[in-house]
Amino acid sequence: MKYLGNITKMKSVLSNSVEYFLPIGENKIEMNSLLGNEIKISWTGEINCVKCGKVTKTSFFQGFCYNCFQISPETAPCILNPELCEAHLGISRDMEWAQNNCLQDHFVYLSLTSGLKVGVTRASQIPTRWIDQGAVKAIKIAKTPNRNLAGLIEVDLKQYFSDKTAFQKMLKTENVLDINLKTEKNNASELLRPDLSQYLIPESEIVEIKYPILKYPTQIISFNLDKEKSITGNLMGIKGQYLIFSNGNVLNIRKYSGYKFIFEY
Numbered sequence: 470m471k472y473l474g475n476i477t478k479m480k481s482v483l484s485n486s487v488e489y490f491l492p493i494g495e496n497k498i499e500m501n502s503l504l505g506n507e508i509k510i511s512w513t514g515e516i517n518c519v520k521c522g523k524v525t526k527t528s529f530f531q532g533f534c535y536n537c538f539q540i541s542p543e544t545a546p547c548i549l550n551p552e553l554c555e556a557h558l559g560i561s562r563d564m565e566w567a568q569n570n571c572l573q574d575h576f577v578y579l580s581l582t583s584g585l586k587v588g589v590t591r592a593s594q595i596p597t598r599w600i601d602q603g604a605v606k607a608i609k610i611a612k613t614p615n616r617n618l619a620g621l622i623e624v625d626l627k628q629y630f631s632d633k634t635a636f637q638k639m640l641k642t643e644n645v646l647d648i649n650l651k652t653e654k655n656n657a658s659e660l661l662r663p664d665l666s667q668y669l670i671p672e673s674e675i676v677e678i679k680y681p682i683l684k685y686p687t688q689i690i691s692f693n694l695d696k697e698k699s700i701t702g703n704l705m706g707i708k709g710q711y712l713i714f715s716n717g718n719v720l721n722i723r724k725y726s727g728y729k730f731i732f733e734y
């Protein structure tokens with residue numbers, strides 16, 4: 470089979486293990502069924518902005534042209550730093566977008582990726598956010614009515630917990646992290662600034678996520694389609710937004726949102 474079209478990050482469905490779908494043009498490729506098979510991904514050299522569709526030479530913020538990057542609410546500073554969100558004060562690049570995205574329930578969570586991390590996500594993005602970062606377990610710790618408050622909680626907890634994922638370690642790690650999320654949640658609850666503790670939630674279900682991986686890589690090589698233009702190899706697994714090939718090459722699909730790909734298998 471051969472597909473041609475602009476891609477976006479993979480869609481996912483959480484079941485026994487995560488089911489992945491790669492949107493390409495009008496199609497969606499069922500990625501799990503390709504495990505163990507040879508696939509070939511080539512970049513045509515074209516990028517279309519994921520927002521306005523215009524051709525752009527360079528992709529900003531994973532898929533935007535420079536103009537959209539500067540004015541879109543999806544690329545505002547509060548996307549990376551939720552505590553900077555001012556939507557609750559009526560300030561946003563696009564208040565209608567903010568109403569549907571920033572001024573909605575958010576969760577602060579702890580997850581296990583390459584290690585223990587704290588993070589923030591809009592309620593409707595659970596479990597997508599956890600899958601995209603390659604978390605194997607996650608637990609919600611606080612619920613807030615907007616993005617800013619969740620960000621303030623995260624900033625406070627960053628004193629005690631990392632907010633980063635080391636992607637190479639994440640891709641090599643199966644489930645060896647001996648960390649009890651309920652204990653860590655209790656720790657976080659006690660450490661949190663008292664004026665924010667009203668947002669803590671008692672619920673403590675641990676969500677476990679399994680990824681479709683035939684064999685974990687021992688060595689990771691970040692494949693760069695901007696330079697190499699084409700990658701061919703046996704697909705050994707998918708974790709987060711990464712395709713893992715048998716020789717240790719990994720391709721971060723999210724980085725190529727808006728790129729026009731030829732996908733063959």
Ligand SMILES: [Zn+2]
Nearest residue numbers: 518521534537
């Ligand atoms: Zn654009």
